[in-house]
Amino acid sequence: MEGVLDFHLRQILSSIGGIDGCVTEFVRINDAVLPRRVFSRTCGELHHGFKTAHGTPVTIQLLGSNADSLAANAARLAQHGAKRIDLNFGCPAKTVNKNRGGAILLDEPETIFRIIRKTSEQLPADCLLSAKIRLGYNDRSRGMENALAIEAAGAQQLTIHARSKADAYKPPAYWEMIAPIQQALTIPVIANGEIWTAADAQRCQDISGCQDIMLGRGILARPDLALQIKKGEQHQAWNWSQCLALLKTYFEITSPLYPEKFSGNRIKQWLVYLQRTFPEAGQFFQSIRRLKSKVDIMTQLELAQRHFDQIAKKAV
């Protein structure tokens, strides 16, 4: 997830368990073949065999419309050791779409076909090529057409975010529209969109017919969601204190990477999602919203942890 799910957050989330694979934020491809250091800015795992420290495989995602350039960059990434490359045809951002990237290409299945064909031709057999789409651009009518083109062109896996670009991120996700596509394709189809709980995951699997699912905002709102889905009642759902500990780790890692006044931005962003599950996250967000100093934010993190521990002790 662009601007949110960076290298460090992938390390933290994958260490909790339950995640079979992560995808990077997209790397925008224009005409040039990018140097290794540019790829590694988005995909720090490039230096670690394209795996997180926990051993979770990481797919690097590319976005663009120049078939030759996408293919050349993908081939270069394979030389750097990438074993999975994903092409983004789902991004709804205006600036991206204006430059013929992301979801806008869903109105041009022949362009998508050309991009996938070129890219799959350039990749070695041990590098998996996948694509991510929405159901269409202005409406949800072109999911099947694009999916068939993607399979015919040689992609080995397809993720479908079950909304159109026009739907943006508005609920619901139309999981039922994935079902006929999943049936028509022979490559694995992964369902995505609006999975916030283990019950949502089950319903999504039942309705879409897909065994595999992709979590987006849901795993940010509930960091142990993948474990909840995989282990069911054997897993004790996390409480706010466990999330706070993760936030603290994330802050310790990311705050030195930014100028002081932006040092809290990354955890503030994550808190926006955590609020959906934990009311305490909303209160904590308010307590640090205006803070610009690392020391002040760390103090609040420690205070919140102590406060929670005291409440928990009283409850016992």
Ligand SMILES: Cc1cc2nc3c(=O)[nH]c(=O)nc-3n(C[C@H](O)[C@H](O)[C@H](O)COP(=O)(O)O)c2cc1C
């Ligand atoms: C802030 C944000 C950034 C995103 N960036 C990407 C991205 O870089 N690549 C991608 O394939 N999808 C991206 N997405 C889309 C998500 O991967 C996912 O398809 C979408 O949010 C629907 O799933 P969800 O309802 O589980 O969040 C992004 C979504 C959000 C909210």
